[in-house]
């Protein structure tokens with residue numbers, strides 16, 4: 001039997017985001033025959049994503065608060081432009097349940113899950129309670145906000161040190177503090193609460209056991225509005241700095257060929273998604289201990305940065321599916337068995353940051369060329385003249401390589417990094433190159449403590465290969481001149 005993709009009606013879709021994800025969404029809209037509408041702000045009139053949009057609207061202002069984090073302004077523009085649906089990308093308003101609700105109230109489709117799912121999963125305490133109720137294992141500790149430092153100390157003494165103080169509303173790796181002792185909890189409790197209140201408008205904290213040398217493993221979920229929930233296998237994102245991912249791969253090298261663990265993990269993620277009547281794309285994140293027991297961390301009710309590696313091993317387009325799901329169109333996925341995987345994919349986040357300190361390094365791109373091996377995908381927002389400001393996420397691109405097995409994907413990634421030339425801007429490329437040749441990483445033997453323990457940043461070589469860069473430029477120039 002031939003499985004066909006049903007045709008959909010053409011819609012006007014606005015993208016309330018910038019950077020690489022805005023381009024990615026615009027291309028998916030065009031592919032489906034929708035009209036992608038891009039937004040440009042005062043300081044980014046030449047943003048890359050605009051070239052993939054069919055219409056452009058000025059989102060006046062420069063700061064995030066005036067632009068992509070301004071739900072009223074975005075709603076007003078959407079109404080003025082007869083927008084049928086909004087894709088929020090990741091970050092910004094993507095996990096803002098109030099925004100999604102307001103859109104729906106105005107007859108505009110939010111391309112994401114139902115607002116109730118966003119609300120409950122956006123709170124690390126509520127979602128942990130829900131996971132517990134659904135029989136999904138969670139990290140030992142509390143699943144309600146801890147009201148006082150005395151209570152935090154009592155719980156910590158109970159579960160044993162080290163513990164983690166964690167903001168219920170945290171995200172992006174922020175709002176977390178590890179504590180080694182009772183004195184540490186006493187010293188940090190109030191401060192983490194205060195910082196979380198300032199950053200997330202909510203100072204509530206959980207106390208949980210800090211799992212030592214864990215792996216971060218997550219499961220991609222996709223669901224439609226008819227109750228069909230599928231998983232797209234797992235990704236491993238254990239190479240992290242400041243609790244933020246830098247390199248991700250699929251499948252997880254830690255799970256390896258342990259199909260029983262893989263199936264258990266994926267089915268657990270689906271069970272949780274079912275418990276919240278999930279629809280759209282989403283990710284259930286877990287932390288996996290050294291004995292491969294796993295605990296629910298959080299659910300991200302949006303498309304994630306690292307979604308391309310899942311697309312590479314499954315051949316599915318998650319953004320396309322997300323749009324189809326939100327618009328009530330058919331996904332064209334007959335059953336879970338339809339989703340299979342082959343090979344191995346790896347993603348490196350290319351960030352405008354110092355490769356040794358790993359701190360953001362804003363700057364101006366004075367030259368940009370690529371010369372990639374077969375099997376490479378670069379989702380990015382780069383162009384000569386791009387100014388990376390401290391306002392925006394320092395991530396300027398995602399380099400993705402696929403190979404039939406992990407070693408091949410790694411080999412291709414080394415070649416791809418060598419073929420990525422960014423002049424002017426300081427990036428983490430030298431650090432990524434160092435990791436890609438480091439023994440433990442190449443063996444797949446690493447945990448979330450990798451950067452701290454192995455310290456690949458100490459070996460970084462920051463010399464810029466001008467010879468290679470200009471050879472590539474000369475080649476490009478020669479092609480332009482028809483030589």
Ligand code: ADP
Pocket residue numbers: 090091092169170171172173244245300303304305306393
């Ligand atoms: P992912 O979860 O998709 O792997 P990140 O955790 O890096 O990737 O988050 C994606 C983007 O969203 C980043 O730009 C991050 O800074 C931002 N982000 C995520 N959650 C929050 C939050 N609660 N507050 C502010 N920014 C957030």
Ligand code: ADP
Pocket residue numbers: 139164170171172173174176208209210211212214216240243244285287297298448
């Ligand atoms: P965020 O919303 O910021 O992404 P997460 O709960 O997903 O927060 O945690 C981010 C990272 O912090 C995880 O990938 C992991 O490295 C670390 N982490 C979180 N909870 C724990 C824990 N209980 N023990 C050890 N590491 C943890």
Ligand code: MG
Pocket residue numbers: 285298
């Ligand atoms: Mg997370």
